[in-house]
Amino acid sequence: MxxxxxxxxxxxxxxxxxxxxxxxxxxxxxxxxxxxxxxxxxxxxxxxxxxxxxxxxxxxxxxxxxxxxxxGGQSQPLDLGRTKRFYSAPQHRALALIHPYCLAENCRIPATWCEAHHNNPWHLGGRTDLADGSLLCSKHHHYIHDPTYTVEYLPHGGIRFTRRR
Known part of the structure; x- marks a missing residue:
């Protein structure tokens, strides 16, 4: 390498x-x-x-x-608050260091193939900060916005999706 x-x-x-x-x-x-x-x-x-x-x-x-x-050193700004809606490339890289895979339960899609998601929706005041960001593969990013699925945040930081009946 x-x-x-x-x-x-x-x-x-x-x-x-x-x-x-x-x-x-x-x-x-x-x-x-x-x-x-x-x-x-x-x-x-x-x-x-x-x-x-x-x-x-x-x-x-x-x-x-x-x-x-x-x-422990200085780096690019990784918390943008409400100044930007979309996560930047440096923020995505930082999220990938924290979570190397999609956060959906049992999903092993690599972080670089994932999309950054606001845990607290942007339209409801969510911030474009690392603490408010999750990486989800395209499929699970669609699920999190689909009302036919329930979303459960697991204690270890993962996310469980269940289709409503």
Missing amino acids: NTLLETLDPKRLPLHGGDATTVVVTISLDALRNEIGTATLTTQRDGWHDRISAGEARRLACNAGIIPAVL
Whole structure:
């Protein structure tokens, strides 16, 4: 994977949902600075994961078109409140780090194939913030807006859909 990242031109990668194929490296700020620990390398297209060293993560960040998700550091604004209706690409990437798959119970559609959904509907004052966002595949995103389905939010953060009788 490392050779692939260093060889490909990120400007020539295919688009998925309006965003180029993206690799996100997740690492704590301390581990990145101290060259200890490991980072998680994730492709947001299919949810593939791998572990790499902190030094390798820094080297890849210099040479490849990857996005570092450094926990504990400053980043792009991810909470937009009521200023924007639709979730931005950085917000979608952040939601994918939190929830790598569709939140519907037993659904394993990768987050990059999912749509961002307001838990509190936008038209009722919902905010375009990470805390108010869920990633749902197209099928379950339709279900959540379909009155023929009941929606149950599960304690672990998943969502259960049941067709009304």
